[in-house]
Amino acid sequence: MASFSVKESDLRDILPANTLKTRVPQVQVERRIAPAPPRYRNEISKYIIRRNHDCIQCGKCAQLCPYGVHVRKPGYKYFCEPKSYHCVGPACEKTNHYCVAACPKAALQIVENPMMQVLGDYRWTADMLLATWMMAETGHVPPNEYGFNCHCGNSGGGFDKLRFKFPEKPSNGMSKDQIDTSIELNRRGDDRPQIRIDVPWYGGGMSFGSVSNVTQLSKARCAVAWNTFTCTGEGGYMERMRPYDDHVITQVATGLFGVREETIQRVPIVEFKYAQGAKPGLGGHLLGDKNTPAVARMREAVLGISLFSPFPFHSVYSIEDHMKHLDWIKHINRRALVSTKVSTPTDVDMVAVGSYAAGTHIIHIDGGYGGTGASPDIAKKNIAMPIEYAIGKVHGFLKAEGVRDKVTLMASGGVRTVHDVAKAIALGADGVIIGTSELVSLGCVRCSRCESGRGCPRGIATTDPELSGKMDLAWGTQRMINMYNAWREELVDILWRFGMRSISELRGRTDLLTHLDYTNDVEQ
Amino acid sequence: MPEKYPIETKPVPPRRPRVGRFGVVDWREDCARCHNCVKKACVYDRYRQEAEYVRTLEAVDALFFECMGCFSCVQNCTKGLLRLVVNPVYEALGNSYWTPDIIHTTWTQAETAKIPVSGAGYRGPFSGPGFDSMWTDMSEIVRPTRDGIHGREYISTAVDIGRKPAYLAFEDKSFRIDASCLSIQMPLILDLPSPRHTLPKLGPALREAAVRTDIIAMSGPSAWPFDREDIDRILPHTAFCLNPEQPVVPPQSLAKTRLVETYDGPDVADRIKRLKDKYPGIVVSVRVPLDANGVQRAIDLAVLAEVEVLHVVADLNGNQIGVEKPLFLKDMIRRIHTTLIEKGVRDEVTLIAGGGIALPEHMAKAIICGADLVSIDLPLMIALECHLCDHCKPGLPCPARLDDTPLDYAVGRMVNLIAAWHDQLIEVMGAMGMREVRRLRGDVGRAMFFEDLEEETFGKLFGKRK
Numbered sequence: 007m008a009s010f011s012v013k014e015s016d017l018r019d020i021l022p023a024n025t026l027k028t029r030v031p032q033v034q035v036e037r038r039i040a041p042a043p044p045r046y047r048n049e050i051s052k053y054i055i056r057r058n059h060d061c062i063q064c065g066k067c068a069q070l071c072p073y074g075v076h077v078r079k080p081g082y083k084y085f086c087e088p089k090s091y092h093c094v095g096p097a098c099e100k101t102n103h104y105c106v107a108a109c110p111k112a113a114l115q116i117v118e119n120p121m122m123q124v125l126g127d128y129r130w131t132a133d134m135l136l137a138t139w140m141m142a143e144t145g146h147v148p149p150n151e152y153g154f155n156c157h158c159g160n161s162g163g164g165f166d167k168l169r170f171k172f173p174e175k176p177s178n179g180m181s182k183d184q185i186d187t188s189i190e191l192n193r194r195g196d197d198r199p200q201i202r203i204d205v206p207w208y209g210g211g212m213s214f215g216s217v218s219n220v221t222q223l224s225k226a227r228c229a230v231a232w233n234t235f236t237c238t239g240e241g242g243y244m245e246r247m248r249p250y251d252d253h254v255i256t257q258v259a260t261g262l263f264g265v266r267e268e269t270i271q272r273v274p275i276v277e278f279k280y281a282q283g284a285k286p287g288l289g290g291h292l293l294g295d296k297n298t299p300a301v302a303r304m305r306e307a308v309l310g311i312s313l314f315s316p317f318p319f320h321s322v323y324s325i326e327d328h329m330k331h332l333d334w335i336k337h338i339n340r341r342a343l344v345s346t347k348v349s350t351p352t353d354v355d356m357v358a359v360g361s362y363a364a365g366t367h368i369i370h371i372d373g374g375y376g377g378t379g380a381s382p383d384i385a386k387k388n389i390a391m392p393i394e395y396a397i398g399k400v401h402g403f404l405k406a407e408g409v410r411d412k413v414t415l416m417a418s419g420g421v422r423t424v425h426d427v428a429k430a431i432a433l434g435a436d437g438v439i440i441g442t443s444e445l446v447s448l449g450c451v452r453c454s455r456c457e458s459g460r461g462c463p464r465g466i467a468t469t470d471p472e473l474s475g476k477m478d479l480a481w482g483t484q485r486m487i488n489m490y491n492a493w494r495e496e497l498v499d500i501l502w503r504f505g506m507r508s509i510s511e512l513r514g515r516t517d518l519l520t521h522l523d524y525t526n527d528v529e530q
Numbered sequence: 531m532p533e534k535y536p537i538e539t540k541p542v543p544p545r546r547p548r549v550g551r552f553g554v555v556d557w558r559e560d561c562a563r564c565h566n567c568v569k570k571a572c573v574y575d576r577y578r579q580e581a582e583y584v585r586t587l588e589a590v591d592a593l594f595f596e597c598m599g600c601f602s603c604v605q606n607c608t609k610g611l612l613r614l615v616v617n618p619v620y621e622a623l624g625n626s627y628w629t630p631d632i633i634h635t636t637w638t639q640a641e642t643a644k645i646p647v648s649g650a651g652y653r654g655p656f657s658g659p660g661f662d663s664m665w666t667d668m669s670e671i672v673r674p675t676r677d678g679i680h681g682r683e684y685i686s687t688a689v690d691i692g693r694k695p696a697y698l699a700f701e702d703k704s705f706r707i708d709a710s711c712l713s714i715q716m717p718l719i720l721d722l723p724s725p726r727h728t729l730p731k732l733g734p735a736l737r738e739a740a741v742r743t744d745i746i747a748m749s750g751p752s753a754w755p756f757d758r759e760d761i762d763r764i765l766p767h768t769a770f771c772l773n774p775e776q777p778v779v780p781p782q783s784l785a786k787t788r789l790v791e792t793y794d795g796p797d798v799a800d801r802i803k804r805l806k807d808k809y810p811g812i813v814v815s816v817r818v819p820l821d822a823n824g825v826q827r828a829i830d831l832a833v834l835a836e837v838e839v840l841h842v843v844a845d846l847n848g849n850q851i852g853v854e855k856p857l858f859l860k861d862m863i864r865r866i867h868t869t870l871i872e873k874g875v876r877d878e879v880t881l882i883a884g885g886g887i888a889l890p891e892h893m894a895k896a897i898i899c900g901a902d903l904v905s906i907d908l909p910l911m912i913a914l915e916c917h918l919c920d921h922c923k924p925g926l927p928c929p930a931r932l933d934d935t936p937l938d939y940a941v942g943r944m945v946n947l948i949a950a951w952h953d954q955l956i957e958v959m960g961a962m963g964m965r966e967v968r969r970l971r972g973d974v975g976r977a978m979f980f981e982d983l984e985e986e987t988f989g990k991l992f993g994k995r996k
Contacts, residue, residue, distance in 0.1 A: 046606055047608065049605065050601065087610060121604070121615070124615060125601075127654070128656075129652065129653055130653075161655050161656040162657075163656025163657050167656075281670065286961060287668030287669060287958075287960065287963075288957060291647075293647075317961070349668060351668045353670065354670065357670045375651060376652075377650075378650060379649055381648075383647065383648055384957055385958070386648075387891070388666050388891045388895075388958065389958060390667070390668050391665055391983060392665075395983045399987065451601045453601070453650070454648040454650045455649065457648065463574070463598065463600035463602050464600060519992075523996055524991075524992030525993035525994045526993055528991060528993045
């Protein structure tokens with residue numbers, strides 16, 4: 007698929023000479039699906055295969071197993087430890103390739119992994135984590151025989167209670183190749199560029215400081231491969247991100263950390279962050295331990311102290327003030343689209359319309375249950391409404407005001423799977439913004455220790471050199487590219503089952519949804 | 531700018547081993563002796579700490595449960611010998627309302643006085659019963675702050691207890707000071723420990739914690755006389771709960787207190803009058819258990835001219851007392867609050883709500899529902915490492931050794947908890963754009979309720995909620 011390419015000649019007209027001079031050649035990343043096995047020796051699995059000492063290394067199990075659980079490396083006599091995370095478990099019993107039954111010495115045993123009780127939580131269940139890891143490894147949604155209940159979490163409300171009403175058969179003989187999942191980000195019809203992204207999502211803002219270099223660059227490279235975007239977050243623009251300028255959103259947040267004229271001029275989209283779902287109504291907060299020399303330099307701050315961003319923008323107290331800021335950005339970067347990221351207060355619909363009036367291209371609503379960084383527990387659970395409520399509210403209000411098709415509505419905050427993406431779009435969003443699922447694809451177990459001491463023990467959300475050294479850029483990029491592919495395949499399948507040719511046909515189709523807690527007898 | 535309200539805190543480590551959520555199970559017999567032991571590489575150094583802990587253990591009564599649950603050792607072990615499991619002791623903490631997570635976060639706050647912070651977004655259920663079925667609102671561009679531009683240092687959490695003058699009055703060319711109202715720096719009072727958890731050493735700790743945080747602690751008259759306590763310092767922060775069966779506090783001591791609580795009864799108005807005649811300036815609160823008739827009784831009392839403070843108390847889990855299908859505290863507060871507004875007497879009484887206030891957000895939410903302030907009891911016990919195991923009887927072993935609690939430790943932990951709650955109240959008020967907790971009372975416009983949002987969003991799409 008063609009990437010929206012920025013011609014150097016176009017830039018010459020609109021970029022100031024000093025910014026143009028500092029522009030570096032842009033890197034291309036191939037959208038190639040390749041296996042990206044887990045980086046840990048013992049990947050967590052739903053079932054555990056035990057091979058006891060009666061094994062005679064006959065190799066029968068390896069011959070039978072279509073999933074690659076039993077591996078003997080060439081030249082070796084003994085089998086490796088079984089790759090339990092590939093095992094489909096009891097679903098295999100009825101097949102003719104059930105290794106436990108076939109083993110001539112009865113040396114194999116399948117047991118449920120007791121760690122399933124520990125892994126995951128209400129929102130991200132163990133199955134959801136395992137399925138996302140598998141998508142990141144293989145690039146495809148795990149086959150049904152794995153039995154992962156991975157489309158819904160266990161939170162008991164919102165997305166987890168919504169289901170699609172699929173027709174028994176797809177309504178036409180359409181091929182899946184004809185289905186278009188791209189969305190347009192500039193609907194204002196102004197003189198700014200039309201930007202289409204190939205998938206209806208892009209990566210959320212995670213600042214350098216909160217996540218490692220490798221994580222941020224993996225996100226950027228994946229965004230290039232999938233012709234979508236990633237966002238700098240509040241911590242500034244790493245020099246190493248510059249070869250990906252055309253797929254980066256510069257975030258201007260209340261602390262204005264790392265915001266400079268050239269970082270605004272480099273990119274096709276600039277995002278104004280008023281609030282964020284994880285801590286609505288509070289400013290960003292980088293804990294002192296994560297404020298390393300590199301972070302402090304980029305943020306132009308004192309090393310080792312906690313960095314708080316104020317809430318709200320102390321220069322924005324009305325839509326007119328907001329407009330003034332958007333005008334300022336638009337003036338500095340004459341090709342940029344502007345996105346406004348707000349959280350979900352009770353009057354989020356008014357905010358959205360106001361923001362449209364101020365001239366924004368993208369309204370990004372971030373619901374209360376999302377977020378990747380450290381935030382006070384009291385804020386995560388209690389402040390602002392979940393995104394499931396906000397999407398319909400904003401979509402309906404924009405429609406009633408007659409401006410729905412003039413602005414792109416992006417939703418985030420608790421979008422965990424591609425089914426959540428589709429449900430968000432069916433509720434009325436144009437697309438979504440994801441964060442946690444990208445980190446999960448890199449092996450995040452959601453232990454919630456992003457903020458403790460040196461940061462993430464898994465090397466994802468940390469700037470500690472030793473910890474972040476646990477991950478390699480090529481691997482990280484591939485894992486994300488794979489996950490995006492699996493998501494897109496599943497999204498295409500959803501659209502295909504509905505007989506839709508484009509993702510835009512799904513927008514606002516609440517008639518295709520049911521809610522498990524409701525009678526579902528309303529004519530729509 | 532109002533005077534700041536500083537609470538001095540310092541870390542108070544637990545006396546007993548911490549009970550964490552995770553434990554690592556180790557199957558040693560299959561170890562490869564590879565010398566690449568992942569235990570050495572634990573980011574948090576827990577295995578070395580565990581070894582030290584075991585060495586210094588006097589009795590094997592508690593294992594080391596400080597694993598952070600990152601799975602790194604489990605996933606890197608050469609032979610895959612390690613498994614992470616949930617600590618059964620952790621799961622057994624508390625009950626369905628006072629969940630292990632609530633107890634754990636309370637312990638941490640009592641130790642550190644810090645706001646609990648974690649990463650990776652929210653992990654819990656979408657909504658739930660009780661206080662979990664509402665969200666507080668926040669400000670955005672079009673309505674940045676209800677009270678104007680301000681920083682957190684300007685947010686006042688002070689509340690008044692008693693009858694405020696409805697208008698300015700002058701006496702001898704100066705303001706007439708109506709003394710029948712007192713102010714405390716936080717919308718919180720420390721209630722009597724529940725009868726099940728009453729321990730003799732807790733009283734002095736509660737009273738001292740109230741002094742240090744400039745709030746008020748309830749005290750049973752049987753605690754009088756106070757032992758080795760600085761009476762003049764303590765009494766203004768003590769409120770006696772007068773009870774006919776218990777001995778009476780001497781009048782000269784009672785006169786030094788600012789608030790007194792009395793039981794409900796047919797002659798309550800007379801008793802209030804007598805108390806106020808005898809102790810001019812004292813504020814009298816009436817304790818109303820929220821049983822089957824509690825809500826109506828509170829409303830009936832509020833319209834009496836003599837009643838100035840109502841302290842409505844649900845059971846420990848915030849439910850209506852002795853009712854098959856109980857209402858929850860938040861709904862009972864809303865009912866009382868709105869009825870009092872309809873009757874035009876809301877500003878005549880102060881409403882203190884207690885029972886089931888387990889987390890700082892409950893304090894903010896109860897106030898939004900219509901309480902002026904809240905009272906707490908169990909969180910203070912949990913601050914002292916209580917497991918809520920209900921074994922609080924002489925002779926039975928207490929995992930927190932509550933019968934032997936040093937005063938400094940108990941006061942330090944309680945003060946830390948109150949300070950952490952105060953900071954969290956400031957957080958949500960900052961997000962709401964509120965500058966005064968007094969203005970938050972009954973301001974349901976600063977909250978969103980599950981039922982309303984569901985009806986507004988899904989009700990019109992999917993019919994009736996089952």
